[in-house]
Amino acid sequence: MTGSDIVVLGRLAEPYGIRGWLRLHVFGDDPLAWREIAAWQIGKEGGPWRAIGLNGLKAHGDGIVVALAGVDDRTAAEALKGMLIGAARDALPATGDDEFYWADLVGLAVVNEAGETLGTVAGLLETGANDVLRVVAGDGTERLLPFVEAVVLAVEKEAGRIRVAWGSDW
Template sequence: MSSNDIVVLGRLAEAYGIQGWIRLHPFGDDPLGWRRIPVWYLGREGGPWREAELHGLKAHGDGLVVSFVGIADRTAAEGLKGQLIGVPREALPETGDGEFYWADLLGLAVVNEEGALLGKVAALIETGANDVLQVVNDAGEERLLPFVDAVVLEVDKPAGVIRVAWGCDW
């Protein structure tokens, strides 16, 4: 499976316990809903993806832990630390109005109310308060725009544009 077919959902962190569980840092809302997806893919940034059959996913404290078939002890779980988890796009549920998968926003042009191109979305950052668009222009200059209604006026995925209330000199 190629990287273009996979939507990244999160990153695996440190091992939890001695029975192969590992902490999961999700990159989206409702990660417990991902239990309905039986096969996940594991991989590193830019590397190949491999199938991993989900054994369990549960809330634990203020986070999540996950286990995979064939990962039965702490040592095996430690070997997964830092890997990305993803699933094929067709395995994901449809988004509602005003909802987007981060992967769908990457590469979109960001244009302000005056029609000036501010750059393209290079990444999204989760801050806790709200998500932030990392926008980079052709000169390599970076802007960080909060992904909130007061700033993001419209996301037009078919046109490949995000319209924002943001000045060129901000």
């Protein structure tokens, strides 16, 4: 399975307890529904992915903790800190009309109301308040645009673009 077939769901953070559980920094909504995904994938950004079983997933405090197959103690969990967790695109639930997987936004052109291309989406950042589009222009100029209704006017996946209310000189 290649990286383009995988949708990244989150990043493993610090171990939780001594039995191999890890905190999961989630990159999406409704992570408890991910229990239904038959095969999880684990890997590094740009690196190979491998299948890993899920032994447990639960809400804990204001976050999520996860137990993975073969990770039975704190030492094994520490070795996975920073790894990405993903799933095959076809294993994920369909999105609603105004919902998107981050992976679907990366690579889209960003065009403002004046018809100026600001660049392409190179990635997204989660800030707690809202997600932020990281847009990089051809000359290397980087812009951070909040992914909120006041800024993002339309996501046109089929056309390969996101229309925004954002000036080129901002």
